[in-house]
Amino acid sequence: MVKVTFLGTGGAVATANRDNTSLLLEIDSELVLFDCPGSLTTKILRAGYRPEKITAILITHIHPDHIYGWPFLVHSLRRERQSVRLFGSKETINFSRQLLDLFRLQDEKILFRSEPQVLFPGEEIELSAGIKITGYPVSHHSSSLAFKVTAPSISLVFSGDTAFDDSMVKAAQNSDCLIHDCSAPSRFFERFPFLAAYHTSSLMLGKLAERAGVKNLIPCHFFDDFGFSMEEIKEEIRKNFSGDLIIPEDGQSIILPPEKMAEGL
Numbered sequence: 001m002v003k004v005t006f007l008g009t010g011g012a013v014a015t016a017n018r019d020n021t022s023l024l025l026e027i028d029s030e031l032v033l034f035d036c037p038g039s040l041t042t043k044i045l046r047a048g049y050r051p052e053k054i055t056a057i058l059i060t061h062i063h064p065d066h067i068y069g070w071p072f073l074v075h076s077l078r079r080e081r082q083s084v085r086l087f088g089s090k091e092t093i094n095f096s097r098q099l100l101d102l103f104r105l106q107d108e109k110i111l112f113r114s115e116p117q118v119l120f121p122g123e124e125i126e127l128s129a130g131i132k133i134t135g136y137p138v139s140h141h142s143s144s145l146a147f148k149v150t151a152p153s154i155s156l157v158f159s160g161d162t163a164f165d166d167s168m169v170k171a172a173q174n175s176d177c178l179i180h181d182c183s184a185p186s187r188f189f190e191r192f193p194f195l196a197a198y199h200t201s202s203l204m205l206g207k208l209a210e211r212a213g214v215k216n217l218i219p220c221h222f223f224d225d226f227g228f229s230m231e232e233i234k235e236e237i238r239k240n241f242s243g244d245l246i247i248p249e250d251g252q253s254i255i256l257p258p259e260k261m262a263e264g265l
Contacts (some may be wrong), residue, residue, distance in 0.1 A: 090146050
């Protein structure tokens with residue numbers, strides 16, 4: 001079974017409906033956490049999981065809404081005599097260590113430990129038998145990586161924050177599922193042109209996913225504070241994308257790959 005649980009689906013500014021984007025991927029014996037914003041312990045428990053059961057953490061980049069919950073997660077697990085594998089770019093791994101040092105979370109009294117590992121662009125690392133991850137540099141920040149997880153049953157790509165990027169077309173080529181930045185409808189990108197250098201509109205995401213031949217598309221990282229509707233997001237994606245589409249809510253779980261992913265808000 002492959003299960004994705006969205007701990008958050010929003011952008012940098014959390015709202016009453018959507019918190020910062022983060023998700024859990026349950027695949028065989030692995031429980032993988034993508035990104036570390038705040039309130040992770042509560043969200044993980046509400047989703048029916050135990051934080052100490054996480055086997056790997058993948059952090060896309062070092063902007064606050066993607067990494068500021070990392071030291072608190074370690075602090076909340078400080079009595080657990082175990083370790084977790086942590087993956088990211090070299091810049092992300094160095095920054096994650098600095099955060100732990102800032103809060104003295106690598107002192108001897110902290111039983112919980114991380115095993116940081118730099119994931120170099122294009123490098124494939126085996127998490128466990130048959131499950132591999134690959135990092136792809138994307139256009140957002142110098143520390144940014146998208147991640148592809150491959151297993152016998154599925155291939156899944158998580159972009160993190162990124163502008164429309166040909167490298168994502170390559171990474172997501174013919175993938176079973178693409179979970180991708182979809183910050184706002186295109187009208188906001190026209191109003192604020194600088195957004196296109198860092199994020200992807202719903203219009204451009206539809207084009208990217210169609211070019212890549214993605215089977216199932218899950219947009220996320222919505223700028224919910226902008227005040228647009230999910231129906232507008234859906235309509236713009238559908239102008240170009242013909243595959244299966246689901247627009248997730250915070251706390252929602254999805255079993256993958258579905259025979260036919262139902263469209264919904």
